[in-house]
Amino acid sequence: MAKITFIEHNGTSHVVEAENGVSVMRAAVDHNVPGIDGDCGGECACATCHVYVEAAWQGVVGGRTETEETMLSFAAATQDNSRLCCQITVSDALDGLVVHTPDGQH
Amino acid sequence: MNHVSTMSNRESVWSLPLDLVSPADPQLFKDNAHWAYFERLRQEDPVHYTADSEFGPYWSVTKYKDIMAVDTNHKVFSSLSTLGGISIRDQRADFPLPMFIAMDPPLHDEQRKVVSPIVAPGNLAILEHTIRERAIAILDSLPRGEEFDWVDRVSIELTTQMLATLFDFPFHDRRKLTRWSDVATTVAGPGGLVETEEQRQQELRECAGYFMNLWNQRVNAPPTGDLISMLAHGESTRNMTPQEFLGNLILLIVGGNDTTRNSLTGGLYAFSKFPEQYQKLRANHDLLDSAIPEIIRWQTPLAHMRRTAVADTVLGGKHIKAGDKVIMWYVSGNRDSEVIERADEFIIDRARPRQHLSFGFGIHRCVGNRLAEMQLRIVWEEILKRDLDIEVLAEPERVLSTFIKGYLNMPVRIRN
Numbered sequence: 001m002a003k004i005t006f007i008e009h010n011g012t013s014h015v016v017e018a019e020n021g022v023s024v025m026r027a028a029v030d031h032n033v034p035g036i037d038g039d040c041g042g043e044c045a046c047a048t049c050h051v052y053v054e055a056a057w058q059g060v061v062g063g064r065t066e067t068e069e070t071m072l073s074f075a076a077a078t079q080d081n082s083r084l085c086c087q088i089t090v091s092d093a094l095d096g097l098v099v100h101t102p103d104g105q106h
Numbered sequence: 107m108n109h110v111s112t113m114s115n116r117e118s119v120w121s122l123p124l125d126l127v128s129p130a131d132p133q134l135f136k137d138n139a140h141w142a143y144f145e146r147l148r149q150e151d152p153v154h155y156t157a158d159s160e161f162g163p164y165w166s167v168t169k170y171k172d173i174m175a176v177d178t179n180h181k182v183f184s185s186l187s188t189l190g191g192i193s194i195r196d197q198r199a200d201f202p203l204p205m206f207i208a209m210d211p212p213l214h215d216e217q218r219k220v221v222s223p224i225v226a227p228g229n230l231a232i233l234e235h236t237i238r239e240r241a242i243a244i245l246d247s248l249p250r251g252e253e254f255d256w257v258d259r260v261s262i263e264l265t266t267q268m269l270a271t272l273f274d275f276p277f278h279d280r281r282k283l284t285r286w287s288d289v290a291t292t293v294a295g296p297g298g299l300v301e302t303e304e305q306r307q308q309e310l311r312e313c314a315g316y317f318m319n320l321w322n323q324r325v326n327a328p329p330t331g332d333l334i335s336m337l338a339h340g341e342s343t344r345n346m347t348p349q350e351f352l353g354n355l356i357l358l359i360v361g362g363n364d365t366t367r368n369s370l371t372g373g374l375y376a377f378s379k380f381p382e383q384y385q386k387l388r389a390n391h392d393l394l395d396s397a398i399p400e401i402i403r404w405q406t407p408l409a410h411m412r413r414t415a416v417a418d419t420v421l422g423g424k425h426i427k428a429g430d431k432v433i434m435w436y437v438s439g440n441r442d443s444e445v446i447e448r449a450d451e452f453i454i455d456r457a458r459p460r461q462h463l464s465f466g467f468g469i470h471r472c473v474g475n476r477l478a479e480m481q482l483r484i485v486w487e488e489i490l491k492r493d494l495d496i497e498v499l500a501e502p503e504r505v506l507s508t509f510i511k512g513y514l515n516m517p518v519r520i521r522n
Binding site for chain 2: 070076
């Protein structure tokens with residue numbers, strides 16, 4: 001289990017208790033976190049689960065996959081700490097993770 | 107529930123020898139008689155080979171998950187125009203139209219990145235006001251209590267105005283955009299939109315000439331937010347060849363025009379077939395958030411996208427060879443009940459309405475999907491605000507194409 005905080009562009013926070021083994025995207029969608037659509041269902045194929053990972057967590061979360069890199073290069077407002085959160089798997093190590101959602105992802 | 111395909115159509119399709127089942131027949135789409143073919147293929151032969159058709163031999167990929175597998179594997183399934191491109195009809199070698207949708211990485215990635223900022227959220231927010239004003243003007247100009255053509259008066263007019271805005275195209279000439287979009291995707295023939303291939307190419311050259319003037323104006327002026335200016339100033343697009351320029355223009359015209367146009371018509375048609383869904387929406391306007399993607403799924407404005415295998419591979423247990431033509435039938439995947447519950451029905455409050463194939467997936471996913479959704483949302487918001495009671499008076503006439511799944515006209519009347 002991991003407690004994950006999603007912070008919207010307008011500052012609204014959503015704290016989600018996520019099960020180990022699911023993706024961060026799935027945890028967000030299942031808890032109706034706004035701004036994370038996950039249209040492709042977690043195939044790294046739509047870039048609608050774009051998040052910014054807080055600096056302190058970047059090392060824990062890790063880097064992008066090759067496909068993710070490409071999909072993010074087409075997304076709006078990509079930054080160094082951008083990830084597609086369907087590619088991040090929840091584990092105990094992510095307990096306390098904080099991510100931000102971009103403006104107008106949806 | 108296929109509304110037009112009759113029992114006899116369904117029975118005759120199911121009694122065909124399997125190897126003769128070939129859904130790539132434009133007439134089937136014109137007659138709305140394609141559904142039974144896909145229903146059978148999804149059930150009996152989800153990855154299906156047709157040895158002989160007017161488009162040559164091809165594979166039909168009909169299930170949602172197999173389509174996803176092809177769409178996300180661009181290393182094996184190429185979009186390259188010189189291999190045939192992205193639709194079942196091969197790109198003509200004598201009149202090539204290179205465009206980024208029909209390229210592979212890295213060129214695709216470079217050119218796509220030039221265009222994508224115009225449909226980024228920040229720019230869409232700026233466009234929203236203009237789109238709403240134009241939608242309001244169009245809706246308020248519609249006659250009350252008398253028949254008119256929804257396709258011409260609303261769907262074409264609105265998407266064409268939108269496109270003129272995106273290009274900063276002379277507004278009085280905007281119907282030229284509609285014409286070029288239609289000409290680009292039509293097949294020349296007697297009685298058709300254009301009689302000969304020569305006429306088709308001549309009109310597209312006129313299109314190129316018109317835009318070349320705009321390009322010359324914009325390239326010599328400071329960059330502005332419109333698409334022509336972006337292409338003229340973009341590092342990876344400013345040195346495009348004339349054919350490449352024309353190709354990318356056609357892509358943006360067709361992509362920004364035909365698809366939204368047919369979803370605007372398709373939405374109204376869907377509500378007329380499922381009136382209880384419209385009552386649900388009238389009672390709760392918040393359902394528009396899920397109704398819009400449901401309209402886009404139900405309509406599936408592009409019936410397919412094509413790839414060409416560049417390596418031998420196995421898909422759904424079938425051996426696909428390098429060079430084979432592979433058709434991803436989005437229109438079928440969007441009716442796959444293994445992934446989408448009660449897929450034949452139009453249900454505006456589905457649990458996961460955004461899970462559909464209409465925009466494609468992977469690196470070629472529709473670049474303008476958010477703009478398309480925004481245009482549809484605005485039109486329906488304004489229809490609901492006015493509580494317009496729109497009656498579809500007859501079946502729409504459909505386009506003769508296996509690619510553009512659309513409508514030529516649909517007579518309607520707004521009840522007083």
